Amino acid sequence: MSRTPPEMLQGTVDLLVLRALGWEAMHGYAVSRWLEARSDGVLVVDGAALYQALHRLERRGWVASSWGISENNRRAKFYRLTRQGTAHLRESTAVWHDYAHAVARVLAPR
């Protein structure tokens, strides 16, 4: 199983994390599991990239955190999207779609 591909852009990790938290509030470990499951194991974000992204997003005010109890009764830090985060997720998703379409069109065999 490969970890985060090095060419995976920082912005992409941020976007994926936001998308995960847009689903529901969860702790960092759950985010990594959710991403793996959603992408059928293709997108595997390593812990370093994940936590850097989470703290970066929190500083920007796009996610907020609070301590809670995990499913196996341990203290864990839960993240949720803020209102600005939701708005940013919507915008970035649209941009990413346009970008992906454009790349796909260019790469398509005629």
Added chain:
Amino acid sequence: MKAPLSFRFPWRSRRQIAAEVDAELAFHLAMRVAEHEEHGFTHADAVARAKAEFGDVEFTRAYCRRQDEAGERIMRWSERLEGVWYDVRHAARSLRRTPAFAATAILTITLVLGVNTAVFSAAHAVLLRPLPYGHPDALVAVEIKSVGGYFVGTEGLSPPDYQDYHAQQRTLTDIAAYTDGTETWLPAHGDPEVIHVARVTANMFNVLAATPRLGRGLIPGDAAAGAPDVAVISSRLFDRALGGDASRLGERLTIDGRATRIVGVMSPDFTLGRRADLWRPLDLRSDLGDPGRTRKQHWLRAIGRLRERTTIAAAGHDLALIGARLAATYPDADSNRFAVPVPLRTWMVGSAGSGLTMLQGAALLVLLIACANLANLTLSRALDRRGDVAIRAALGSGRGRLIRQLLIESLLVALAGGILGTAVAYGATRWILGLNANALPGPYPVAVDGMALAFCAVLALGTGLVSGLAPAFAVARLDLQQTLREGGRGNSGGRVVERARRALVVAQIALAATLLVGAGLLVRSFQALDAVKLGFAPDHVLTAQLTVGGARYDSAAAVNRFYDAALGELARTPGVVAVGAADVLPTQGSSGASMRIEGQVNDEANLPNMAYIAVRGDYFRALRVPLLAGRLFTASDNDSGAANVAVINETALHRYFPNGAIGKRIHIGPVATGPAITIVGVVADVHAEGASYPVLPALFPDHRQQAWESSLSIAIRTRGDPVAMTPALRRAVRNADPTVAVHDIATLETVTRASLASRRFALALVTSFAGLALVLATIGIYGVLAYLVAGRRREFGVRLALGATRGSVVTLVLRQGLIWTATGLVLGLAAAAAERKLLATSLYGISAGDPVTWIGVAVTLLAVVTAACLIPAMRATRVDPVVAMRAD
């Protein structure tokens, strides 16, 4: 209203942040290890795999900590800002709930800041703005200081003085000279118009390092013999006469009958201190050709530029040496006098400088009083809200927060006052300058500009801080537990607060007393000036200036023809009692001349010197100056071959003619070249230089015989309203010569008053400042006493119930107020005494220790304050003991 009691987690420290990041990462790794163990790895393997998958743990740990710390900082700041914003809204709400307080406070600050900003705008334009020349700090005015002889004071240079100092001085790169005057501009279409003209030596623009906006400045060749007439004009005249069209530079304008080519245009802010629309070369050749006559004619204003690395003191030393040499060579004209350099701005601004400084000082004093008032009002409000404050403090709202809230309230009031005050300043400067164009010594661009706004902003901020901090600290030091126990209704206020209030009231009274003494002294000296008998009757007299010059008036005969025609027609006009003309009207100054008296031994170093004022027509009758002996001019004096005649004043008679003057013959000038003049009459003294100057000995020659000054002032005494004579005056001049311009038409009363205009103006301002100060201080002491009485109602009730008389209660309250007042008065008078020297320079006829002023101020202040204190004192006696006891 709800306090912002949000129970958020307290701010996180660095260590907490580190611990949280560690815990978070540890949780992730532990979950991962558990996952691997489920898949059958040994614990050691599972740990190794989890770490490997994670990537750089240490870097991530550091990265996350940094991010969190930054986030924490942002959070703290935004929370602080939110707190401030909350307090601002809170303050605005509480001001809205007490509109009377808000209105009073804002109105006071508006007025006071408006006044300060307006005065500053003027002071800035006159005293601080750089002069419109290159390297203006090296420029000096050169004037003659006379320390003895016929005149004591400073005056301009005479043409020979200028020539000698110019040639001999070693400390200035150059000296230029000029003289102001008026000439007539004949536009292509329309009536002739008088324009202000400065005739300047050709090096003037060089010395000033002033470059024209268009074309060239004047150059030495322009003043040479036979050179064509050229001139540089102002932007204003350029726009009016040449349509502001640069391609029309070089065209000719008809000035005083001569076609004058316009070679340059100056920028709009260029000035030599007074208004001028045209600068033309000054030709001194004829004056220098007759130095015997002209050495005492001090009419040149001179400006020099200091050489590099030369101090003004060195220049002064050099000029004084030259002065001593000149005094030895020309003892009559130059004894006791020498040239002095004066920084150009000081010289241009003149007495307006100290006047403006004084005004600004007075305005700032008023501001301080207003601050004290506002501080006291704020304190009272804060005490009213003690209960509220105590509850908040009990709930954990820190003292810093309390101070901040009170401070923000004061700042809000000051800010509102500052904004409105700017508007007031803008209006006030317009209005005052519109009303009194001569209030300032020259064409200064007074405007409420960026500097004035910055000044107002700084003052507003200072006002808010000063008037908010004192009460804020006083309240913060209140014993809040005590307050809570009293149910927030007690009125003791605490010793600190009481002391603060007392100090503020005393300071207010002291400041007001200082200001009142200053204003009082100025009022008294103005009264003394106004009471000076000028020696003529200014009522029912219309005056006007005529500008008669140019090529058509190069002979005395032409000048005489014009005045005989114009004055003759006016004299025949119904309603005219008498009409005459003179070089210069009374109170407008005069020029002096030295003379020899036939049959007397003359002291060569100290020849008789008299003010020289040529008059014609019925001048003395028009001004109602009585003839004391001999006769006035008659028609036969104008016969060909008739002797030259003159009249002198009483002072000249007493000083120079101990054996009677009638029939005595004199010669003008130290080198008696001219024909003899016979004295035929003696008239009463007139204050020719203005009320604040002593009467000089004066000689009034018959202008018909001495017509070299062609532009005269006319004086017409009328039976009815003098202003109604204006059309007749214009008609008479037009009939005599339609190209002669009539200007400055005004009643003699206006002219006389104009000589006191700037004094009157400053007086009006200072007096109103002092009045404002008195009102503010009175309101202040009234407010504090009223509050004090309200707080001690119960005590007064008990006293009255126990049999105290009403009189004793009144005395109790009054005594309190009077002790404060007396303390303030003593302090204020002491401060005024300390600045007595400063005041003495602007006084006339009284000393700075004038007892009427000092006693008057003390009595007025005591009377006004006592009246203000009586109101709360009377209220104290009306307390119903039963009601007062029940109130708590």
